[in-house]
Amino acid sequence: MDVTVLSGPRPGRGEGAPEPLRGAAAGDETGLLDAYSRAVVGAAERVGPAVVKIDVRHPAGRGRRGRGREQPGQGSGFVFTPDGFVLTNSHVVHEATMMEVAIADGRRHAATLVGEDPETDLAVLRVSGGGGVGGGSFPVAPLGDSEALRVGQLVVAIGNPLGFHSSVTAGVVSALGRSLRSVTGRLIDDVIQTDAALNPGNSGGPLVNSRGEVIGVNTAVILPAQGICFAVGINTAKFVAGQLITHGKIRRARLGVAGQNVPLLRLAVRAHGLDSRGGILVTGVDAGSPAAAAGVREGDTIVGFAGRPVSGIDDLHRLLTADMIGAATTVTVIRGAEKLSLEVVPVD
DSSP states (O other), X not given: OOOOOOSSOOTTSTTSOOHHHHHHHHHHHHHHHHHHXXXXXXXXXXXXXXXXXXXXXXXXXXXXXXXXXXXXXXXXXXXXXXXXXXXXXXXXXXTOSEEEEEOTTSOEEEEEEEEEETTTTEEEEEEOSOSBTTBOOOOOOOBOOGGGOOTTOEEEEEXXXXXXXXXXXXXXXXXXXXXXXXXXXXXXXXXXXXXXXXXXXXXXXXXXXXXSOEEEEEEEEOTTSSSXXXXXXXXXXXXXXXXXXXXXXXXXXXXXXXXXXXXXXXXXXXXXXXXXXXXXXXXXXXTTSXXXXXXXXXXXXXXXXXXXXXXXXXXXXXXXXXXXXXXXXXXXXXXXXXXXXXEEOOBO
8 A cells, every 4th residue: 555644754753844944934924124224224314304302401490500501412303304403302402592403414503492391391493504415405204193003003213312313223113192291390191102212412302203204203212121211102292383474372271180092992982972982081080170171071082072972081181172172162071881971261
């Protein structure tokens, strides 16, 4: 009887996999690493030319020894319009007496502060002069959509850590919807957590996705920890930058709640006829705030404000504009199985 052996190790070779299988696995692994490398390289090449190094000088202090003296500081930023508007962190340029920007080709330009918003740790600078040899427009970093991010997604941070110009690090989105307290004491909501390595000097630089789009502005790192870094979502930065360029400052209406983005149950969406699939879970209510006076409670989910749907924190920030200050309106919340409309009067 003829017997054909279809599979299995050859006699004397042990239980290991055949050579062709090991070769295929190695090829797959090499291909994956090459794809990862191409994604990082592509993102760095697309955004890198628009990343700038920001040198500043701050007053040294108010005491006798610090009076009249200045101390240097550094940070990062990126050009987001061809005529030289630069996004960075407020804490990089706050109270700076001098600001100078170095673009990727080494050319240096004087910069002026258009406006800053310490409550989101964002600032806009205007760079004088052209962006290339002989003038012309500046290289621009394309802006993405931070609401489209997913946990585990590849991200790339570009900046000037410890003065090392145009440094690139890569990692993943570790978490979304974090809250971070700004220097003013206000919570910055919808913050991106990443493990892409950041160091002093990275502040204000871009956090970029694999398509080479800026999806965040790097803002903070927890120094005792390893791999816990934060960036303000670019959707928040777009809104703040537009207001700073138009008005030079931001006036906001305030409700007095802290919260985070959450998805809504399909049953709740259908039962209450909601226009969005997400809302804001209230994690805290300030005592004496407009929200407290209106009856908003911790654990409520905000799904509407002023008659418009609210699917997340960015939506609410856009609706809490200056013209809402002192105006009676409604905030719509889901509490348990109920949908409630509560009257609220936002304050400045």
